[in-house]
Amino acid sequence: MALITLRRNFCHISDFWIPGAVAALKIHPANHVQKIVKDRLHVWFCSLHPGLFRVRFHHSYCKNFHSQNGNDFHPVAEPWFSQAQEWNQPDGSLSRKDEETLCKRLNSFTSPDEVLSFLSTQDTLPVTLASAALHRICEVGERDYEQRLPQGVLETSIFRALCLQCGRDPSRLTDAAMVTALQSLVTLPVDPQSSLMLTLMAECRSRLQRGLLETRLLCILGESLVRLQGAGCETLELVLCQLQSKNLETFAPEDIVAIYRILQACPEKVDKHQTFLNTINNFSLSIVSFLSPKSISHVLTALVALDQTHAVPLVIKLGKHMVRYIPRFTSEELGKVLEAFVYFGYSDRFFTEALERHIAALCLSLDPDVTSAVMAYCSRKRIRSEPILDAVAEAFVCQSEKFSPSQISELIEPFGKLNYLPPNAPALFRKLENVLLAHFRCFPPRMLLRLLHSCSLIGCHPVNFMSKIFSPFFLQRLQGEESRVDRVSQAQLTQLFMTSVLECAFYKGPKLLPQYQVKSFLTPCCSLETPVDLHLYKSVVMGLIDLLGSRLYFASKVLTPYCYTIASAL
Structure with a gap:
């Protein structure tokens, strides 16, 4: 039995041979045999090149690992490794308590290098822990390396061995480990047709067809399928059908958010699953208080993408709940929330007050995207909030170089629409003038016209640019491929021209040609005048x-x- 065990442990090592080992097994007792083998193994391992055993698990040194285009793992039917063995000890060598301890250690690491360094000290790693380790590497790696693991991590022998361990025999994986492994690999530049991915997908499909997956795993699998195969995946339809058969009372808040994200990724399926979505919308009212800021942002974004205009009660409850958590939103999340509120036409006095405090506190560190979203929200809902407008004006003066032409237009136009002149108006419009002089041609004609018209509405007449916008060249650009300038643009041009006549008598530049002037500012789609109370x-x-x-x-x-x-x- 000792001879069989010895050969089983070292059958994959082609260079391994210890003369006299068989004789020693026959003649000497077991404890003496262990000493002989141990001593000879020590001599043999020390004679190997030290570079091969910088890590403690000896199965993972790999040769000739190939990738296509430097990104994709090796395609089907071609081996990943020329020589790779399993971890030294079987899965059963670790108790459940030990596995839980290792999982806690894995979750404490904050970078892929820390996880890989920890794995290099392990002599055994069950396949379930290999899946958890792979997931943790991808999780912290995406956060640190902008949604993409560095090539150095992907090429390490430990990382490759983890992937091989998860895909060698997926039937040994628990449901959670299998779905987690697939979720992790989807985030990597892995070829969807690689043997590893096909093996995991086949195992997932098999268990899915047998109805073995619980709700949380169905949600994770659904999101992974969307990223891997898109909305047209047949397996995804099976996931959605099984989710509909579950009792919503058993769904955790994160499961509900995951369903929204899945449906958001395939809006063409909304009509087919609208009844299910209506049920989700109604049920979500009961879990709003358990949603994190990130989850609120995801739900509102999905409601916009799915055009759930009848879900206004849910939007209102989300808006009331998030008032106290506004400082915890990231810039991107807050921008998505404001876009959703503009889409649904939602506004609330308490939300506006909380937003005022938050924007005033950030002020000089305001992100351009958030600034644009906040101003769009105030403009659309006609919220003349002095703290917000003052903070935005100050932010533009201090960091105008960070704003794109469209963001500048979205920032300035509400000042005219809301008829508000900020305290730093001289510095604001001096900075705006410098930006326009330096990047005049970067602004699309209609955007530039709206911007200058907004300035004139609050008494900051753009005299230095009137000669340019009244020129035939600009008017031709404004007309574009159409036969004539649209009615709204003509009205804006006329108001600017009348401003030059009535308010800026010193202006002696080109006049607006009569064919571009209008006799009435009443336009069919909108009014250029500030509506009366x-x-x-x-x-x-x-x-x-x-x-x-x-x-x-x-x-x-x-x-x-x-x-x-x-x-x-x-």
């Missing part, structure tokens, strides 16, 4: 009726020859 307007109308005796004796929105609109009494 409805309650104030009604009060004035009722007062005039009492004074004049009838509604027939006065009119509103009367256009004068100078293109100003006034309320006029007969």
Whole structure:
């Protein structure tokens, strides 16, 4: 039996041969045999090149590992390793308590190098722990290396051995380990047609068809399938069908968020699964208080992508819940939330107050994307928030070079729409003028016109740019491939021209050609004028009726020859 065990342990090592070992096994007792073998193994291992055994598990030194295009693992039917063995001890050599301890150690590491260094000290690693280690490497690696593991990690013998361990016999994997391994490999530049991926996919499909996977694993598998094979994957449809058969009361909050992400990735399936989605929307009302800021952002983004305009109660509850957590949102998450609120038309006084405190606290460190989203939210909902507008104006003055042309336009236009002039207006518009002078041609014509028109609405008349926008060259660019300049642009041009006549008498540059002027600013799609306060307007109308005796004796929105609109009494 000792001879059989010895050969089993070293049958894969072609250079291994100890003269006299068989005789020693026959003649000497077991304890003496162990001493002889131990001594000779020590001499043999020490004689090998030291570079081959920088790690303690001796199975993982690898040769001739190939990749296609430097990224993809080796395709089907071609070996990954010329020589690779399993870990020295069987899976059963670790107790469940030891496995739990190792899992806790793995989860404490914060970089792939730490995980690999820890694995190099292990003489045995069950396949379940190999899966957990692979997942941890991908998890911390994506965070540290911008969604992509460095090539140095992918090429290490330990990392390759982990992949081989997970794919050698997936039937030995637990359901959780199998799904986790697939989830991890999907994030890597692994060829979907590699033998490893095909083997894991086949095992996942087999267990899925037998209905063996629990809800959490179904959600993880569904997201992995979306990333691996896209929305048209047949297996994904099976995952969605099984999720619908589950009891929603057993779903954890993260499972609900995962379902939203899965459906968001395949919007063409929404009509087919709308009933299920309606059920999810209603059920989500009960778990809002358990959602993290990241989860709230994911849910709102999915609701927008899936056009769930009837899920307004859920949007309102999410908005009320997130008020206290606004500082915990990342810039990207907060931007997505604000985009969703603009899409659904949601606004709330408490949310606005919390947003004011958050933006005012950040001020000079505001991210351009968040700034654009905040200003779009205030503009769309007509929120004339002085703390937000002042902070945004200050942020632009201090870091204007970080803003793109579209972000600059989205930042400046609400000032005109909301009729607000910030305290640092001279510095703000001086900085804006310098940016426009340096990058005038980088701004699309219509965007530039909207931007300059907004400046004129708050009394900052763009005199230095009027000659450029009234020029035939700019007007031709504005017209583009259409036969004429659109009505809104003509109205904006006319208002700028009248500004040059009425407010800037010193302007002596080119005039706007008559064919680009309009006689009325009432446009079919929108109005260029700031809408009056409805309650104030009604009060004035009722007062005039009492004074004049009838509604027939006065009119509103009367256009004068100078293109100003006034309320006029007969």
